[in-house]
Amino acid sequence: MPETITPMIGFIGGSGVYDLDGLEERRWVRVSTPWGEPSDEILTGVLSGVRVAFLPRHGRGHPTPPSALNYRANIDAMKRIGCTELISLSAVGSLKEELPPGHFVIVDQFIDRTFAREKSFFGPGCVAHVSVAHPVCPRLGDALEAAAREIALPLTRGGTYLVMEGPQFSTRAESLLYRQWGCDVIGMTNMPEAKLAREAELCYATMAMVTDYDCWHPDHDHVTVEQVVKVLFGNAERARALVKAVVPRLGAPRGPCPAGCDRALDHALITAPEKRDPALLAKLDVVARRVL
Ligand SMILES: CSC[C@H]1O[C@H](OP(=O)(O)O)[C@H](O)[C@@H]1O
Ligand SMILES: Nc1ncnc2[nH]cnc12
Numbered sequence: 001m002p003e004t005i006t007p008m009i010g011f012i013g014g015s016g017v018y019d020l021d022g023l024e025e026r027r028w029v030r031v032s033t034p035w036g037e038p039s040d041e042i043l044t045g046v047l048s049g050v051r052v053a054f055l056p057r058h059g060r061g062h063p064t065p066p067s068a069l070n071y072r073a074n075i076d077a078m079k080r081i082g083c084t085e086l087i088s089l090s091a092v093g094s095l096k097e098e099l100p101p102g103h104f105v106i107v108d109q110f111i112d113r114t115f116a117r118e119k120s121f122f123g124p125g126c127v128a129h130v131s132v133a134h135p136v137c138p139r140l141g142d143a144l145e146a147a148a149r150e151i152a153l154p155l156t157r158g159g160t161y162l163v164m165e166g167p168q169f170s171t172r173a174e175s176l177l178y179r180q181w182g183c184d185v186i187g188m189t190n191m192p193e194a195k196l197a198r199e200a201e202l203c204y205a206t207m208a209m210v211t212d213y214d215c216w217h218p219d220h221d222h223v224t225v226e227q228v229v230k231v232l233f234g235n236a237e238r239a240r241a242l243v244k245a246v247v248p249r250l251g252a253p254r255g256p257c258p259a260g261c262d263r264a265l266d267h268a269l270i271t272a273p274e275k276r277d278p279a280l281l282a283k284l285d286v287v288a289r290r291v292l
Helices: 073-078 137-150 172-180 190-199 225-250 278-283
Strands: 008-013 022-030 042-047 050-056 085-094 104-107 109-112 155-157 162-164 185-187 203-212
Touching: 008 022, 008 162, 008 225, 042 225, 050 073, 050 225, 073 190, 085 137, 085 190, 085 225, 104 137, 104 162, 104 225, 137 155, 137 203, 137 225, 162 190, 190 203, 203 225
Parallel strands: 008 050, 008 085, 085 203, 104 155, 109 162, 162 185
Antiparallel strands: 022 042, 042 050, 085 185, 104 203
């Protein structure tokens, strides 16, 4: 008999999304992990009868830049508190004319250009290679699409998110290069987040909220924080409406993920049991508990 999972929907709120409203049994909870401290306390509560958790990715008040985020602690903490799926709400720049500020994109691919971050829970003493060929859970994508259409958000389903290191925005040459690569949007945070969610066997999807045209567009000034923030105020309101619309669609008890996100480690571990490092295995207590 396949296991029945009672979902707890986790949200990781990006720039401009530092809180969730409308929760019952609302409580900010401190969660420590073997990987260090997450960005902030995690807000837990109940929305439409469904358990939810919310982590402000950069911390409340936005003290932490993309490269200094402890992505491993964030993902571990969300799983540790009971999340079964993760939805990222992220501000992005647009690399396509037809994705103007105010538009929403359910991305389904990433190009990871980050280079100064811890990208795996595994390493010497326990080597694992998961597939991220399809980094986004289609079931979460379907739920996000249905919810976004219900509240009439301007929406595109599918797109490639270029993840840059930052914190500076791109040069014009870089922006033009990413357009040539066929990328749709650009941001600084969703990798290694999506890779780590896969290693932790959590379903993951991103709702990207376009705030600017980066710096490639001949008719628009280059992106500034001021501009991002201005658009974000509108977007953040709509992001909250999206959360309220998506949660009931994901809340029912369910079987295993049809795409296999929750079994990503089934064929990933390659280190022989007798060669595994007990100290690392102890840190993997929650992330890899199903297979260790
Ligand atoms: C404030 S603009 C740059 C900043 O916004 C995005 O963050 P998030 O994905 O957490 O919404 C982008 O990735 C940068 O970190
Ligand atoms: N143009 C841009 N580049 C990188 N991250 C962003 N976040 C929002 N706009 C961005």
